[in-house]
Amino acid sequence: MAERLxxxxxxxxxxxxxxxxxGGNAFDHYDSHGVLIHTYGPHYFRTNSPRIREYLSQFTKxxxxxxxxxxxxxxxxxxxxxxxxxxxxxIGRVSTTAEMEAWLAEKRVAIENPTNSEEVIIxxxxxxxxxxxxxxxxxxxxxRHPRDLDASVCGRIPIxxxxxxxxxxxxxxxxxxxGYTKLxxxxxxxxxxxxxxxxxxSYRDILPHVKFQHxxxxxxxxxxxxxxxxxxxxxxxxxxxxxFTPEALxxxxxxxxxxxxxxxxxxxxxxxxxxxxxxxxxxxIVEIKHATGQxxxxxxxxxxxxDDFGPGKEPYYPIxxxxxxxxxxKYKALADEVSLKSAKYLPKNCGCTSISFIGRLATYRYxxxxxxxxxALKEFDKFCLSK
Ligand code: UDP
Numbered sequence: 001m002a003e004r005l006x007x008x009x010x011x012x013x014x015x016x017x018x019x020x021x022x023g024g025n026a027f028d029h030y031d032s033h034g035v036l037i038h039t040y041g042p043h044y045f046r047t048n049s050p051r052i053r054e055y056l057s058q059f060t061k062x063x064x065x066x067x068x069x070x071x072x073x074x075x076x077x078x079x080x081x082x083x084x085x086x087x088x089x090x091i092g093r094v095s096t097t098a099e100m101e102a103w104l105a106e107k108r109v110a111i112e113n114p115t116n117s118e119e120v121i122i123x124x125x126x127x128x129x130x131x132x133x134x135x136x137x138x139x140x141x142x143x144r145h146p147r148d149l150d151a152s153v154c155g156r157i158p159i160x161x162x163x164x165x166x167x168x169x170x171x172x173x174x175x176x177x178x179g180y181t182k183l184x185x186x187x188x189x190x191x192x193x194x195x196x197x198x199x200x201x202s203y204r205d206i207l208p209h210v211k212f213q214h215x216x217x218x219x220x221x222x223x224x225x226x227x228x229x230x231x232x233x234x235x236x237x238x239x240x241x242x243x244f245t246p247e248a249l250x251x252x253x254x255x256x257x258x259x260x261x262x263x264x265x266x267x268x269x270x271x272x273x274x275x276x277x278x279x280x281x282x283x284x285i286v287e288i289k290h291a292t293g294q295x296x297x298x299x300x301x302x303x304x305x306x307d308d309f310g311p312g313k314e315p316y317y318p319i320x321x322x323x324x325x326x327x328x329x330k331y332k333a334l335a336d337e338v339s340l341k342s343a344k345y346l347p348k349n350c351g352c353t354s355i356s357f358i359g360r361l362a363t364y365r366y367x368x369x370x371x372x373x374x375x376a377l378k379e380f381d382k383f384c385l386s387k
Contacts, residue, residue: 001216001358003187004380006194009387013195014210015188016203023184024218024359025316026369033243035289035300036179041237041316042273042286043180046170047370053172055377059186062174065291067167069273070261071133077261080275081167082129083160090129100161117146117154124159137277141306142235142319150320152366167273170370175291211351214383218359220315221331225345229330232364234315236307240282243300244268264290268301281305318364328364335362356383 002013021027025040044067047053071080079085087100107126114120117138121130130146134154138146146154158169166173176183188195198206203219217224222232244252249268261270272290276282282303289299309315318324335357338344346352356379360367367375 001356001376001380002195003191004377005214005383006191008380009384010194011213013191014212015195015197016201016206017197017199018202020200021181022188022197022199023181025314026180026184028179028181031241031243031300033245033298033300034296035243035298036292036294036296037241037300037302038180038286038288039239040314041239041302041304042288042291043175043369044168044173044291045175045369046168046173048170048172049370049374051377052370052373056176056183056373059190060176060178060183063177063293064174065272065293067173067273067291068165068271069167069275070271071275071277073132073136073276073278077258077270077274078133079165080133081157081159081165082125082133083165084163085165087161097161104161114151114155116151117149119147120151120155121146133275133277135277136279137275137283140277140281141283142317143306143308144319144321148321150322150325153320156366179292207350208347211349213351213353215346215352215355216379217355217357218362220361221328221335221357221364224357224362225331225334229334230327232327232331233319233324234309235317235319236309236313237316238305238307240303240305241300242303243298246297249299266297266299268299315361318360318366320366324364331364354383354386 002015005011006013015022017024021029026038026043027040028036028038028043031037044065046067069080071078078089084095084097084100087103088095104125107128108124109119109122109126111119111123114123117134118130121134135146138144138149138154142149142153188197203217220232220234222229246266249266252268258270263270267287267289269285269287272288273284273286275284282305284304285301286304287299287301289296307313318328335355338355357363358376358379359372363375365371
């Protein structure tokens with residue numbers, strides 16, 4: 001929004017972030033071992049929208065990746081998301097799409113309109129694969145039963161009967177060639193003197209001291225309204241990084257060598273992400289070097305531990321479920337009123353006449369990066385029309 005407003009309309013923008021860096025959760029950095037890692041968990045950019053791709057391509061070149069992941073359960077790796085290779089691993093021999101489809105047809109539970117995450121999976125693959133790959137992971141990740149989560153949560157994961165083993169289905173899949181932080185730095189540079197960035201700053205602390213016409217709020221919507229309708233639930237995460245030198249990797253080589261899932265040189269695991277739906281306390285291990293293609297002899301993996309949200313924790317995920325959506329709708333009604341009339345929640349003399357609520361937290365939606373970019377571009381168009 002700041003890039004559009006300042007470069008297209010010549011408006012002066014102030015970007016305020018509590019953190020000590022730009023880029024929000026898409027921020028990436030080189031760790032002390034020289035490995036580029038995604039600080040707040042893996043960000044796999046993908047989109048079907050030429051508009052979004054073209055917009056971001058002004059600020060970065062791309063490193064194309066077919067994102068591929070594995071699942072690890074019952075003591076072995078599995079191709080994931082479920083596809084013909086996974087089916088062959090399950091039955092222990094070569095198979096065909098026709099055979100897999102016939103097998104699934106027998107296992108599927110007939111549910112016409114799945115309304116929750118359990119139904120959406122059992123209606124596609126039946127109980128066995130649901131229990132193997134989805135139930136445990138989802139319980140860990142959300143601390144909720146899949147039955148108590150919208151169908152859209154597990155419904156994000158494709159299920160295929162061919163050999164397409166990509167994690168995602170969008171036609172453009174790539175990470176910024178020099179990382180996300182560089183992308184944002186280029187965006188900021190494009191704004192020239194029209195943009196000021198203030199880090200380590202809470203917007204609330206500076207509100208009484210700045211005059212502005214429009215506010216773009218990207219934080220949690222319940223926090224904006226002082227939790228007056230109650231607290232929205234979020235899920236948090238804890239990231240645990242571990243780095244390996246070439247010597248450390250070499251000493252592990254014998255136990256890691258596997259013909260079916262070979263580990264490339266200078267890497268720890270066979271894929272950029274391995275999911276753990278079993279008893280392990282973490283949900284996945286990400287080795288982002290597979291995706292960035294960085295040529296570096298060290299490597300870093302990050303284990304992701306799901307965590308309850310609370311004081312001092314980051315609200316990474318809104319929880320898509322009927323109860324939380326009902327509460328969000330009440331906040332949204334407040335936001336709709338405030339966006340137009342503004343001011344009730346801002347200092348009287350700040351000059352603000354309108355507010356935009358943008359992003360995962362401000363709209364309480366489990367959005368991917370491209371969807372958030374689309375939301376911002378749409379909001380900018382709306383802003384232009386209103387002027
Ligand atoms: N999921 C699962 N098993 C897996 C991967 C995903 O049950 O191996 C479910 C889980 O509920 C997860 C959701 O599908 O939260 C969405 O997965 P995705 O990988 O898109 O999650 P994200 O990368 O957004 O955390």
